[in-house]
Amino acid sequence: MPTKKYGVNELREMFLQFFESKGHLRLPSFSLIPQNDASLLLINSGMAPMKPWFTGEQEPPCHRVCTCQKCIRTGDIDNIGHTARHGTYFEMLGNFSFGDYFKHEAIAWSWEFLTSPEWVGLDPERLYPSIYEEDDEAFEIWNKEIGIPAERIFRFGKADNFWEHGSGPCGPCSEIYYDRGERYGCGRPDCTVGCDCDRYMEVWNNVFSQFNNDGEGHYTELKQKNIDTGMGLERLAVVCQDVDSLFDVDTVMNITHKVTDITGARYGETREKDVSLRVITDHIRSATFMICDGVLPSNEGRGYVLRRLLRRAARHGKLLGVNEPFLYEVCDTVIHENEGHYPELRERRDYITKVIRTEEENFARTIDGGMKIFNDLLAGHKGKGETVFSGADAFKLYDTYGFPIDLTIEMAAEQGLSVDEEAFKALMQEQKERARKAREALGDLGWAGVEFGKDVPETQFVGYDHTSVDDARVAALVVENEQAEELMPGVEAIVVLDKTPFYAEMGGQVADHGAITAPGGALFQVTDVQKNKGGKYMHYGKLTGGVLKLGDTVAAAIDVPRRKAVMRAHSATHLLDKALRAVLGDHVQQAGSLVEPDRLRFDFTHFSAMTTEELQKVEDMVNEAVLEGYEVCTDVLPIEEAKQRGAIALFGEKYGDTVRVVDMGHGYSVEFCGGTHLDNTAKVGVFHILSEFSVASGVRRIEAITGHATLACIRDNCCTINAVSEALKTKPAELVQKALQESQEIRELRHAVESFKAKEAVGEASNFLMGAREVGGLKVLTATLNDAEAERLRKMGDFLRDKDQRVVAVLSSVKDGKITFLCVCGKEAVAKGIKAGDIIKKVTSLCGGKGGGKPDSAMGGGSDVLKLDNALATVDDFVHEKLGL
Structure with missing residues (x-):
């Protein structure tokens, strides 16, 4: 000591x-x-x-x-x-x-x-x-x-x-x-x-x-x-x-003392009580620190780890006779024992306590409703003399009463039963499939699974004219699909504002990124924005500093360079649509799109792959429109007036009585569109098509880039051309001719090498034939070549078979631990009943492989190299047996 x-x-x-x-x-x-x-x-x-x-x-x-x-x-x-x-x-x-x-x-x-x-x-x-x-x-x-x-x-x-x-x-x-x-x-x-x-x-x-x-x-x-x-x-x-143990050291034991004060259970009374006290003490320590660092209870990932810890602790509280939420009271002791080194625990005390209490209360409702059912199901299994708690019953407890499978497994084990986890997993998978189909049927009705009340106003979008606002109000905060009063640092959440410059993901255009700030140092980094059916713009992201509260007046600012890059790609998409109709025909219809910073994906209806010439025409036409510097105007018009102006409705969009129309070049390209655009096509920069391919029957896809992405692509291509030119010791302008010359030389060299290999194989095969063994008037030979390709074996076999009609030859090659066999039989050998396919089946089976083929030629493989010699040694015996010698 x-x-x-x-x-x-x-x-x-x-x-x-x-x-x-x-x-x-x-x-x-x-x-x-x-x-x-x-x-x-x-x-x-x-x-x-x-x-x-x-x-x-x-x-x-x-x-x-x-x-x-x-x-x-x-x-x-x-x-x-x-x-x-x-x-x-x-x-x-x-x-x-x-x-x-x-x-x-x-x-x-x-x-x-x-x-x-x-x-x-x-x-x-x-x-x-x-x-x-x-x-x-x-x-x-x-x-x-x-x-x-x-x-x-x-x-x-x-x-x-x-x-x-x-x-x-x-x-x-x-x-x-x-x-x-x-x-x-x-x-x-x-x-x-x-x-x-x-x-x-x-x-x-x-x-x-x-x-x-x-x-x-x-x-x-x-x-x-x-x-x-x-x-x-x-x-x-x-x-x-x-x-005696880590549970007995001062800071941990002080937490246990708090648990004993609440539960009335004394440490050392019984082993069962000690287990429960230790579980509660350990789990509340973990939960307090996890929540402080931004983990929240959920049904997956680290959130599930936290939920499992809290629910195990709560259940052990019930085993000690506590039927009300109590863990949130213990976390204050955890904070007190550790705040000297971790001051953030005290700073976030209220938040940690609230998370724990909410989870306890939710679980209390779960366990109270399900314990009687569990006991009834358990009694049923025991009454039948069963030792396995069925997966169907475990799923019923999970699906109807919210019992985590881990809890069911633990409680069943305490009663001497195991749980059929495979059956449970199968039922869970079926439920996921049903839920997926239900979500598809709902469409956009269930963003984030949150129902906002009438007190949360529809968000006013001001992003067409402003890239920032400084007087937005926090209308709602959502954490793990539950509305909250405030956010603490490190928490991933959704923020709803009464007005915003952030464009929500719609019509194929990705959402804006940026930041929401509030007095006092609150900084919420926005990484996605979605708009629900009720018109609320939900800003997804993470609070990286300060505290953000419901009702705060905040400043919201988008990432302007990123927005400009998205607008370049979006305006280019309209020009691409125009060019495709002009080059391919009016049958072209948009079938989907994705607009990202300086990158776009455009799906369209067309019956065949585009030719190189057609792709070049489309790319040239878009770049001509860019160089023309067409003015881009937007108007909100009655839908009938918009149609009269020739505006094209985009795929999958639903329109009301009035629509937003984007007109490029005073009639050059006129489309319904709610997205953000440039004010002049010249700002698109160089447009470049990367690929064109099929995505479904009758639907093609073009992927293209604009702006900085195109400049980077041009720069990379130039570097590649220069590097290849240097490697081939020629000028970039003469690169194609040089490549053709090198390719021709390579073909000629390969032909010469193949010719040499063929001659070498024939010479080697002649040597093998000279050493053949006479068996009943036939010439039997076996040989092993190291690292020989199958093609070489075939050429040698063809020569042997054609050279002597009495030959029975088995050639083998070992490469990378694998055996390749070839057997050939001349006409006289076949006439006497010696078939190459039968020999191959025998030798390959002895080496852990298989094979087969025709009477005069067959191939196969094996994996047991140690048995190769024994397998080849059986060829003579096979011929003897077939000839009746």
């Missing part, structure tokens, strides 16, 4: 100060939500947020860093509460080197921090290092430099001392174990470091990060050698405070 029983918060600060004294930059914990890392659902280790720094993809802020990282792991969730070592939320202390120091310093500093009286002060005699079995360098450091006797240094294999967690940086590691004493041991005489009991607890893990794992088991050397130290804060506290 150390000289002082340090608390969790003291140990955290002590560790960070120690490594600051060693030249490390202290960084705050990263969010539990991974950034730009699709391989992780939640941050599960100290190094996970730093992968780009380890791989060398990004430059770290300092080559020595130390952190205390929040982590969530749910792989062992069913063990939570039942064991002393499992928890979903934990803090990982870490010191990291990105191409700076390596094994010597990492090992020395870990020993200094743990054993020095100035720091933790653990007894060195109770500490035991372990190393990867092949890491002799680490052994020498521990033995020679630190002075640990060889018998106290343990070598373990990859499963124990090679650290990796999914894809990313990894490498051998050296752990430090603390002997907690015999009272925590298993009692076996051979109990030592590595035993599964709780006596020897790992308190430090020095990971020598040298490799990158691509997630498929392939390892490559990292550009730089790194250090990744992982030390569980709670584990270190268990040792320092001399307590």
Whole structure:
């Protein structure tokens, strides 16, 4: 034991100060939500947020860093509460080197921090290092430099001392174990470091990060050698405070005390109560930090992880006799115990509490309505002597009463039954198909699944004339399909304004991007906008700073360069429609479109693929209209007047009594359109068609680019032409002629090579024939060629068959671990009943393959190369048997 029983918060600060004294930059914990890392659902280790720094993809802020990282792991969730070592939320202390120091310093500093009286002060005699079995360098450091006797240094294999967690940086590691004493041991005489009991607890893990794992088991050397130290804060506290488990350390036990105050259950009364107290304590810690970082309960992804944790905790509350929401009260204790290092917990206290309480209340209604049904269904299964809870019953509980399948599995297991999960999944899939068809039937009626009341006004769109407004009002906030009063940083949500310059995705044109800001520093980044049937513009995005409240007066500004790029593509789409009708005929009708920044996709009705000449005419016609610099005018007209002016109605659009008409060139192109456009066609820039292809029967698609995208394409093409010209040692203007000359030379060389190979094959086959064995008047031969192509075998076989009518030849080739067989039989051999197809079937079957063919020629393959010689040896016996010799 150390000289002082340090608390969790003291140990955290002590560790960070120690490594600051060693030249490390202290960084705050990263969010539990991974950034730009699709391989992780939640941050599960100290190094996970730093992968780009380890791989060398990004430059770290300092080559020595130390952190205390929040982590969530749910792989062992069913063990939570039942064991002393499992928890979903934990803090990982870490010191990291990105191409700076390596094994010597990492090992020395870990020993200094743990054993020095100035720091933790653990007894060195109770500490035991372990190393990867092949890491002799680490052994020498521990033995020679630190002075640990060889018998106290343990070598373990990859499963124990090679650290990796999914894809990313990894490498051998050296752990430090603390002997907690015999009272925590298993009692076996051979109990030592590595035993599964709780006596020897790992308190430090020095990971020598040298490799990158691509997630498929392939390892490559990292550009730089790194250090990744992982030390569980709670584990270190268990040792320092001399307590039984991570649930007994001060900050965690204080949460449990709060739970006992509410539930009346006392820790240590019964094993069942202890399990429930531990589950509640662990899960509320996880939930509080997850919500603080922006995770919200949902039915998928990390939101489902949070929902599952809260509902498991709530159910264990009911097992302790609490039938009212109570977890939201416990989260205040979690905040109090951790706000010194995580001040954002206090800042977001009200928000965290509200999320937890809402989820509790929703689940209370779910579980109250479904528990009686569950018990009835359970009694039915038990009454029949069954040990499996049916998938249909599990689905009924989920579909009708909202019981998560995990909850049903857990409750059934407590009663000794398993659940037919495969049947449940099948019923879930059927439900998804029904829901998908229902959504298709609803069309646009169900955006976001939110019903707005009459107090939420229809949004006024001012984006035709303005790119920003500074007096919009927040009319509604939506989080996870539920209306909210305010948004906190990190939350993904929908914001509805009473007026907006943001164009919502409609008519094939993508939505504007931009930002909504409010006094006090609130910043909501808009990444999508949709308009529902009620005329509300729903701005999708994420609050990256400040607090946004219902009723706030905000400024809304679109990304102007992006809008201009979209307008270039949209105006070009109208010109393309015009050109297609002119070149292909009036039968052309728009069948869909997508307009993105400087890029467009246009579907149209046409009966055949366009020729190169037709595509060139269309592209030229669009660019002529661009060069003409036609004025673009928009008017809102009665629909009949618009039709009289020749306006074309676009595919799939529904029009009212008045319509918006876009006129380019005073009649050159006139179409109904609600999208945003340029004021002059010249601003489209160069128009270029990338491709034309079929997407359905009678429907073609053109993909094209404009503006900056075209300029980039031209630049890339020029670079390619210059590079090819340089490679062929010619001028760009002479490139085609040079390429034709090179192509002709290549064809001639290939012909010469093939001719040479044919002659070589014939010569080799002649040598084989000379060594043939006489069997009953026939010439039998077998041969193996290394890496020979099938074509070469065929040429040799044709020569042998035509050269001698008595021949029976089996040729084989081994390439890339696979065998190719060819058998040929001359006319006399076939007349005597020797068929190539029969021989091939026999030899290939012996080598784990198959084949067949005609009596005079057959081919096949095999995979067992070791049996090739035995297979060829059976050919003589086969001929003997067929001839009756």
